[in-house]
Amino acid sequence: MMKLKRNRKNIVLFISLLSIFALSVLSYSIFKQHNKLGSVSKNHITSFKVHNIRLEEKEIKNKSDRNKIIDLINSINITKSPKEIPDGCGYGITITYLNGEKLNVNFPGDTFMSYSTGDNPEGCEVYANTVEDTLKNYYDKN
Numbered sequence: 768m769m770k771l772k773r774n775r776k777n778i779v780l781f782i783s784l785l786s787i788f789a790l791s792v793l794s795y796s797i798f799k800q801h802n803k804l805g806s807v808s809k810n811h812i813t814s815f816k817v818h819n820i821r822l823e824e825k826e827i828k829n830k831s832d833r834n835k836i837i838d839l840i841n842s843i844n845i846t847k848s849p850k851e852i853p854d855g856c857g858y859g860i861t862i863t864y865l866n867g868e869k870l871n872v873n874f875p876g877d878t879f880m881s882y883s884t885g886d887n888p889e890g891c892e893v894y895a896n897t898v899e900d901t902l903k904n905y906y907d908k909n
Contacts (some may be wrong), residue, residue, distance in 0.1 A: 781854065784906075806841070807840050807841050807862070808837075808871060808874075809833065809834050809839045811839050811864050811865035811866070812862055812863070812864060812865075813862075813863050813864065814861070814862070814863035814881055815827045815828075815833050815836075815861075815862050816860065816861045816862075817836070817857050817858065817860050817902055817905050817906045817909070818858065818860070818861065818906070819858060819903070819906050820847065820857055820858065824861070825906055826909070827905060827908045827909055828909075829909075832905060832908075836860060836901075836902070836905060839898060840860070840872055840898075843880065843893055843898065844893075845880060845891035845892065845893055846859055846891060846892045847889065847890070847891055848890045848891055848892045855875060857874040857875040857876060857896075857899055858873075858874055858899050858902035858903050858906065859871065859873035859874055859902065860872050860902065863898070868884060870882065870883075870884050871883050871884075871888070874893070874898055874899045874902065876899075878892055879891070879892060879893060880892075880893045880898075
């Protein structure tokens with residue numbers, strides 16, 4: 768009888784530990800897929816625009832400048848955020864590709880970013896607070 772109770776305790780403990788492990792793996796994989804944007808392509812761009820806080824756009828034609836901005840955006844550490852995207856626009860970019868696809872990346876604040884390839888933007892918390900200043904510099908430069 769005592770052995771049966773000990774076996775039940777061990778089984779319950781094992782199932783509990785297994786459940787905790789499974790939940791931690793699941794939550795890690797959910798956040799891992801949003802850890803970096805990392806997929807902005809430098810190829811087949813037909814239009815590359817930077818906008819300011821008043822949504823005034825300037826075309827960035829210099830390929831080196833484009834690549835530096837894309838590298839910066841791809842390097843940003845992000846975490847998908849359940850928070851609503853804040854009002855305001857800050858600085859951002861709009862890239863149009865040869866196939867007609869558009870990518871919008873906006874920084875409405877120092878610690879928030881939204882990006883979209885369609886009508887539904889994804890909100891993310893950002894861990895690189897110099898992006899907005901960098902985009903402002905490229906906007907002012909062109």
